[in-house]
Each structure stands twice: as structure tokens, then as C-alpha cells.
Amino acid sequence: MPGTVLLLAASPVGKGCLVDAASVLPVLAAVAPSVLSGTETANVVELADPLDPQAVLTRLRAAATAPGPLTMFVTGQLQLDRRQRLPHLALARTTPATVRYTAFPWHWVTEELRLRPPGSTSVFVDLHADADTWTHLAARPLTAGPATALYGRVAPPPPRRTVAQPTYMRAVATLLRSGHRPDLLQLHEQALTRTSGEESTRPGVTELVLAPGQGPFWAGRPWPPAPGFTTVTAPPPAPGAPPSVPFPSPGAGPYGPSAADGSLPPTAPPPEPPVPVLPVEPPAVGPTVLAESQRPAPPRQMPVTLPGQAPRNGTSPSVDPHEEITAAVRDGRHGEAVALAGRREAEALSAFGPGSEQVLHWTEVRADLAMLAGDPERSCRTWLAVAAARLDAGQAPDTLEVESAVDHAHHQWGLVDDPARARELGSELARLRRSVPGRREGALDHVRQQLRQLQTQP
Known part of the structure; x- marks a missing residue:
């Protein structure tokens, strides 16, 4: 089966x-x-300094729904938006x-990749x-x-009036140009080794290194960590060996929910194991779905019960209901x-009461199941109900969960x-869009325009 490769490079002008x-x-x-993807054949999509986030979304969605392995x-x-303080890739x-x-x-x-196997x-x-x-x-x-x-x-920002070089990605590309594609973790470590001695990395400067199974860790001089995040200094690496870096001490990594004051608990749990997902391709997206007013909603991670924890959704800790549903x-x-x-x-409603996160989670699962079954009407109705329930519970219209529900409903309505x-749901x-306009400008205008067109249809 052919693979898919998405090359995306973006930075402001x-x-x-x-x-x-x-x-x-x-x-x-x-x-x-074939080397980029690790398959015999592959489709390669390249995006160089794109202008429009919707154009990037279109290419990402096409890559995410393609069969076979995907490598990006x-x-x-990265920059934060001033309203919700969420990381964005600057275009x-x-x-x-x-x-x-x-x-x-x-x-x-995360949202577009969440349904992939x-x-x-x-x-x-x-x-x-x-x-x-x-x-x-x-x-x-x-x-x-x-x-x-x-x-x-x-990496942190470079010195003022300096433009940094993508030394890590260039090292990855150089290693792959040999025609050999090693194990991806080995490729990652070899790229780190190559960049550790380059002047562009500015010795003594921290970098946040990411790798599956290891969690994030700080390389170089420890950056002032968040509360509950500690580091252990490792000895210098032996000649020719991969660089030795400070790792987070066990159980102290920055995972899990924040406390009420925004800090992290001193004994936060380790990352949760992979969540069972539904490896089924969503319905084909028509042109109206990609209108400027529509966007994918923020990610939602299905809660699972970890060994030794009390179940969070009224189920037995030995059985994850998501696996049965998948x-x-x-x-x-x-x-x-x-x-x-x-x-x-129903179990969550009995255990936690209406409007609880446990109940809303399973309502959202039902909305996703309707989408996967090709029933956009039922999916839209369910997402509208989720949004209304969250607003009735006192959640602000610009919170991720509320915007996500309305955006999903908008998507399915199309x-x-x-x-x-369609007129009834529209x-x-x-009414919801008047209080939850969403991230993209013109969402309410888009609904009104579509409703006017629907009025002319029998």
C-alpha cells in the first residue's frame, strides 16, 4: 500500500x-x-510558506484520510494566540x-490525525x-x-535580529538522502547527535526534545521548569555516543490537568497509554465543508482508566468500553x-448527574459515531445538544469544548x-452561532446565507 508524505515549512515574512x-x-x-515514507511507493505533498490556514487544513485532511502510512x-x-493562549504554526x-x-x-x-489507526x-x-x-x-x-x-x-527564540536555521530537520533529511531509512527513533537520535556540535544550536541553550515513549525533556542547560517539573543532570556523553541530556525525574513530568492556580501537581501521573481510536475514514468532505467559516474543532481525548485508578466513567477498570465500540x-x-x-x-448520568463531563463525553462519542455511520443529521443534532448543555452548565462561549461542539455541528450541518x-437544524x-461565533470570521453569516438558499428549496 502506498504511503503519504506531507512536507510543511512555514514562517512569517x-x-x-x-x-x-x-x-x-x-x-x-x-x-x-519511498525513503521518506518507508513504503515502496509514496505520494509527496509539499507546502512551502503557505498563506492561508484553510489551505493547510485541506492538504492535511487529505493526507490524514489517505490509506497507508502517513509521515509528516x-x-x-510557534506562536500563541492572544485570546485562548493556544500554540499555532505561524504562516x-x-x-x-x-x-x-x-x-x-x-x-x-491532533484533531485531523485522531481517527488514524x-x-x-x-x-x-x-x-x-x-x-x-x-x-x-x-x-x-x-x-x-x-x-x-x-x-x-x-527551540527557544534565536538572538534578536537573527534568523535560526532548521538544523535538526536538515540533519534528518541528510541522513535519509543516503537511501537508508533506519528505525525512526534511531533516526531521531542520530539527527540530535549531528546537531549537538553545530554552532547554530548555541551551546548552553535549552531545547525541548520530543520522542515517543520518552516524554519531552530539556536538552542543554535546564530552562526554568514549570512547577512539578524537575531535571536530573546526566554526565557528559562519551565520544561518538548520543548526547546525554537531563531527563525529567520519574513521575514529575508536566502531564495531566493543571491545578486551579494554573500550576501542575507535584506528582502528576505519567502519560496515558494510546487511546483506542476508531480507524474508520469519515465521510467525504464536500466543498461547502471547507468554507472559511468552518474549521475542525479542538481535540478531545477519550478518557481511559489506568491500572490502579478508579474508573472515570462508571465502568470496570479491566474493560475499556472504547475498545468494544471501536x-x-x-x-x-x-x-x-x-x-x-x-x-x-446512562451509567455516567446515574453516577455523575446531568451536565457532567463524563456524560458529555459519551454524548460526544455518540455524535462521532453518527458521523462515522454517515448520518450527518443525527451527528449535527447531537453536537448541538452538547454545545447547549455546556453553555447551560456555565461554560464560556469561547472555551475549547464549546467552540468544538458548535464547529462540529456546523461541519455536519453542511x-x-x-x-x-437542514432548515430546522440551521x-x-x-441561534448558537450568535453566542459562539468560533475562531473563523463570518461563521454566522455563512449559516444565514445557507438558510436563505434553503428557503427557496421545497
Whole structure:
């Protein structure tokens, strides 16, 4: 089966540029597609300094829904939007004031990859962060979802009036140009070894290194860590050996939810194991789905019970209901999957009460199951119900969860074929859009325009 490779290099034009991201693309493009992907044949998609986040989303969505392995190589810089403080990949027209509208939200990557089969997706990143984002990442390291292998590094901003070079990604490309594709973790470690002695890494400067199974760790001089994050200094590496770096002490890594004051607990749990996902391709996306007003919602990770923990959804700790649901969907038993989710939702309602996160989680699962079964009307109705429940519970209209529910409902509404049902759902969506406009400008106008067109249809 052919693989898919997505090469993405992006950085702002002008004085806001921190890294010469596009300079690595010629080196990556010189690598044989089969070596980039690890398959006999591969389709390679290249995005050099894209302007529009929707254009990036279109290419990412196409790559994520393609069969076979997917390998992504992402080079660029991260910035936070001022409203929600979420990391974004800066694009050509991005400025600090326009991050929310001109940059590509990093959580869109997680969202688009979340339905891919575990073990089929690898992402290499070489990213630089501005000072604000760098501090943010000390407490909330970058991730790409539980089913995606993320390799690479995030570097702090270079000195003023200096544009950094993507040395890590260039080292990855140079190693692959030999025609040999080693184990990806070995490739990652070899690239780190090559860049450890380069002047562009500025000896003594911290980098956040990412690798599956290791968690994030700080390489070089320890950056002032977030509360609960400690490091252990390792001895200098032997000649020719991979660089020895400070690792987080066991149990003290920056994982899990923040405390009420924004700090992390001193004994945060380790990363959760890969969450069972539903390896079923979503319905084909039509042109209306890619309208400017629509975007994928922020990621939601299905809660699972870890060994030794009390169950979080009223189920036995020895059985993860998501595995049963995944198996049912994989076999085409959509009705059974919905019934399983409905039973779990009823159990959560009895245990935690209406409006609880446990209940809303299972409602969201039912919405996703309707989408996977090709029933956009039911999916839209369910997402609208989730959004209304969250607002009734006092959640702010601009929180990730509320925006996610409305955006998903908007997405599914665009796929409803029956004009009468579309008019009914559109009226409810318009009411929600007045209070939850979402990230993309013009979402409410898009709903109103579509409703006017539906009024002319029988």
C-alpha cells in the first residue's frame, strides 16, 4: 500500500521570522519518496510558506484520510494566540496580533490525525518558539495525539535580529538522502547527535526534545521548569555516543490537568497509554465543508482508566468500553456501537448527574459515531445538544469544548441533504452561532446565507 508524505515549512515574512523554514525543503525533496515514507511507493505533498490556514487544513485532511502510512515533516515557528493562549504554526502573513486568524492552530493537527489507526502516523518537527510560547511550553509540552509518534525538537527564540536555521530537520533529511531509512527513533537520535556540535544550536541553550515513549525533556542547560517539573543532570556523553541530556525525574513530568492556580501537581501521573481510536475514514468532505467559516474543532481525548485508578466513567477498570465500540465500528455494526455508547452515557448520568463531563463525553462519542455511520443529521443534532448543555452548565462561549461542539455541528450541518431538516437544524445552529461565533470570521453569516438558499428549496 502506498504511503503519504506531507512536507510543511512555514514562517512569517519580515522581521517576525524566527527560522528560515523553507530552506530545508530542497534537502527533503531530494530524498526518494519511498525513503521518506518507508513504503515502496509514496505520494509527496509539499507546502512551502503557505498563506492561508484553510489551505493547510485541506492538504492535511487529505493526507490524514489517505490509506497507508502517513509521515509528516513540519518546520517553522510557534506562536500563541492572544485570546485562548493556544500554540499555532505561524504562516507567511502571521503577526503577533493576527495569530488567531492567519496562523494554523496546532491542535488542528491532533484533531485531523485522531481517527488514524495507531502506529500508522509519524510526525517529525523542527520548531522555534517565541519567548511567550517558549514559556508556555514549559508547562504544556507539544503533543500530536495519543496514536501519533512525534519526534523532533522545539527551540527557544534565536538572538534578536537573527534568523535560526532548521538544523535538526536538515540533519534528518541528510541522513535519509543516503537511501537508508533506519528505525525512526534511531533516526531521531542520530539527527540530535549531528546537531549537538553545530554552532547554530548555541551551546548552553535549552531545547525541548520530543520522542515517543520518552516524554519531552530539556536538552542543554535546564530552562526554568514549570512547577512539578524537575531535571536530573546526566554526565557528559562519551565520544561518538548520543548526547546525554537531563531527563525529567520519574513521575514529575508536566502531564495531566493543571491545578486551579494554573500550576501542575507535584506528582502528576505519567502519560496515558494510546487511546483506542476508531480507524474508520469519515465521510467525504464536500466543498461547502471547507468554507472559511468552518474549521475542525479542538481535540478531545477519550478518557481511559489506568491500572490502579478508579474508573472515570462508571465502568470496570479491566474493560475499556472504547475498545468494544471501536471493534463494532470496524465491523460495520454501527447500531451496536451506538447502543454501547448509550449504555455508558446512562451509567455516567446515574453516577455523575446531568451536565457532567463524563456524560458529555459519551454524548460526544455518540455524535462521532453518527458521523462515522454517515448520518450527518443525527451527528449535527447531537453536537448541538452538547454545545447547549455546556453553555447551560456555565461554560464560556469561547472555551475549547464549546467552540468544538458548535464547529462540529456546523461541519455536519453542511452535509445534511434534506432541505426541511437542514432548515430546522440551521435555525438552531444560527441561534448558537450568535453566542459562539468560533475562531473563523463570518461563521454566522455563512449559516444565514445557507438558510436563505434553503428557503427557496421545497
